[in-house]
Amino acid sequence: MDASVDDDATLMLAYARGNTAAFDTLYARHRGALYRFLLRTARDPQLAEELFQETWSRVIASRTRYAPQAKFTTWLLQIAHNLLIDHHRRKRPVATGEEAERVFEHTAAQEHEQPEHVLSDFERRRRLQMAIEQLPDEQRTAVLLRLENDLSVEEIAEVTGVGRETAKSRLRYAMNRLREQLAE
Template identity: 60%
Template sequence: MAEETTDEQLMLAYAQGDMRAFETLYQRHRGMLYRFIFRSANNRATADEMFQETWSRLIAARARYRPEAKFSTYLLQIAQNLIVDSYRRNRPQAGVEETEEIMRTLDAPESEQPERVLSEFEQRRGLQRVLEDLPAEQRSAFLLRIESGLGLEEIARVTGAGQETVKSRLRYALAKIRERIGA
């Protein structure tokens, strides 16, 4: 498949049986999709399972696909629905407190060295912790904007919320992130 072929054209070709079209779609979107799911799930095993299930559902729905929105929006909407279902099934999540306790233990020596500059890994982990503390709706909106580059209208489609609600969720998420990172 040529690089200039749109995702929507590729999905329609795949619906007609073109396996190369699916392979191209998978190559284009696997990294973005996995990052979104992983940061939403906060658990590699769960993220792996949801990643596979997202692609399975896409495959199962290929004949019903209509290019009414960007393909990435369609794909992320499938993933978002799986994430929401997972939150509903797993409230409250087991192991979160244990993980935080381990992280506090690991962070103790660093807090004794305030002059030490945080490494890139530590900064990413700090951001991940802030994201984990955000309400699910704010975290999803933030990740869809930052990780996937979606606009307000596309995020609204993926999450099923109004654009003003999405804008509000993003504003609150950014305020909480700035507050926690600045602290």
């Protein structure tokens, strides 16, 4: 395990004692992954931004109650996931594939690659993204937590608030579905 992951809890505890530089380090380390998770699960850039800000607000508000029982990343993603679930309960969002398209528009080709390779890589990423978009919400969340945040089945279960076997099942069904769609 990366040493930087191990010291996230130490940084959070230091922040709880008033060390704002520790928070800055945590924020810099985790903002990208958190925003990507929210953008891809919410499928709405404006909502993702709102939830991103609210997640960090919750981290700040609960700094004195923080207890390193799980990895900081797991705790952070659990807060974000719970906020997303709360939003879904209040208002079911209308999902379109346009947001996913915009995510990949920002992927620039490396100068050294041949155009036909860039196109095929782009097409593969696009097909995977579109296949992920078509998954049911619970399966999509499990896949994104696994692929983008490299969480274990146990951590996915913790973030989503379900049992280990349920998380494992969602991940298995999602991966099978993705394999089928990408094989077509």
